[in-house]
Amino acid sequence: MSALWPTAIDWRAPRTWVALGTLALLLVLPLLAEFVSGDGADFWVKFATRVMIYALAAIGLNLILGFGGLVSFGHAMYVMLGSYAVAIPTEHGITSGWLHLVIALAAAFVLALVVGAISLRTTGIAFIMITLAFAQMLFFAAVSLKQYGGDDGLTVAARSDFGVISIAGHIGLYYVALTVVLLALYLSWRAVLSPFGLVLRASKANARRTLALGHPVFRFQLAAYVASALLCAVAGVLLANLTQFASPAYGAWTLSGELIVVVILGGLGTVFGPLIGAILLLALEEALPTLVEALLPAYKANWMLLLGLFIFLIALTLERGVYGSLPERARGRQQP
């Protein structure tokens, strides 16, 4: 199986069970929702699609944040860009999903190349601030697009047309989103273990040494940054289709922050972590208000306090995130 899997898989390791269990659940989720919830199934399918979209953006961010060690605080701008790549052409009667995708990827590629080339001259706090600044610039650029709704955003009349791959129904869109997430996971898994990934991870672990060995670290970081932006743009295309809406709010710094939380919650520098992180965060955001309302009705507006406490506890106790803290190998087994 060495050709298919980039590394040997320990089938008895806790991480492997969790990953496979999660994937199995996601595959049958619409059936499960139908079975459990009947008429309310649509809500759960749409919710799961949103989880997939967050996961996809976080898988992208993880490339530069988790494996490259650079905290980009502006990745929501690529999500927003992707959503407008659907909304604006649709406004002009261009409904081809493939064209939307091409526009989103091309725009994100150019923007990421420019923003990355400038931002990657810095590291640490400066990198955080400069990526945030670019994202804010794009946010206000979107707000100023009065002909496309400005601050109010732009509704998308109909979902993108991907020909035989229909996403008109909620279940179709869910499976497309899930497929894209699976592809992104597989691609990043291979990339991380490849010679490219080795240099990228080394640049995080010790950039000075990596450079001294003869690796042009900057180019590797830029490539990872652009790749991460492309995945976020695809997430934006899916998001605009899910909500049939595009808005500057999709590029708000709070969303950039949420994506960072997703990656850290799941486990920085693990391939599968962002998916687990997205499931956890969105499930909590969904469940906590209901829970608080049921138990302490007077405090129902303060549910975010509980969410904050949870994130705080995870950050404090599980340095490597929820998925990252699971053993990589079965107990007592030597490294291969």
Added chain:
Amino acid sequence: MTTSALETVRLVKRFGGVTATDQVSLTVAPGELHALIGPNGAGKSTLIGQLAGELSPDAGDIRLFGQSVIGRPVHERARLGLGRTYQITQLAREFTALDNVLLGVNARRGGNTRFWGPARQDLESVARARAALDQVGLGERAEAQVAALAHGEQRQLEIAMALATEPRLLLLDEPLAGMSQGEAQAMVTLLRGLKKHYTMLLVEHDMDAVFTLADRVSVLVYGRIIATGTVAEIRANADVRAAYLGEETAA
């Protein structure tokens, strides 16, 4: 006449009012082990920083194999054949020893834009990485995490990484730093073996090691080279004794 492996010409580096490198002209001939000694604060680290490209000099020239490298970035100098180790160990700590060395092998072999095939499945690269680990005596520890290696082993790994890049000139910054007597002995034996195959510039505090290993020695004091010569010449040099060896000979 053959080109020198390394040549600095009247190199100057100032930090504010301090001249850390003062008109340093240094030549390392191909095949020689040239040692650079000097008391603390003599400017050894500053000089090495300039040679490797991490610092840029204010004046003068640095030639690697006859080619001026002023303004060339660190990674390009590495590509030209300059392999270096650090006084304070610089490793990817969460990597295994083998992955650290593999990084060095791949820097020389290229193909690092490949993002599909796993790095570990490139058998030729892995074989070369293992060979470099064997060369420094770390073959058994290939799959150990760096964090789990003893200090001496990490120092050996420092050298294996540099060797993996197939350098034409090895710049060793205090390879014996912080080593126990036994570890230092093993390192000197290792360096003696490497001396047959590599041109080296060795910066070291340990006088015994320097006088055993070096073909020629340069002495740096307050940013200036006050003497260059064979071990015997340096031992006999009155200025050197006064500036640097004084305490030891007196003791």
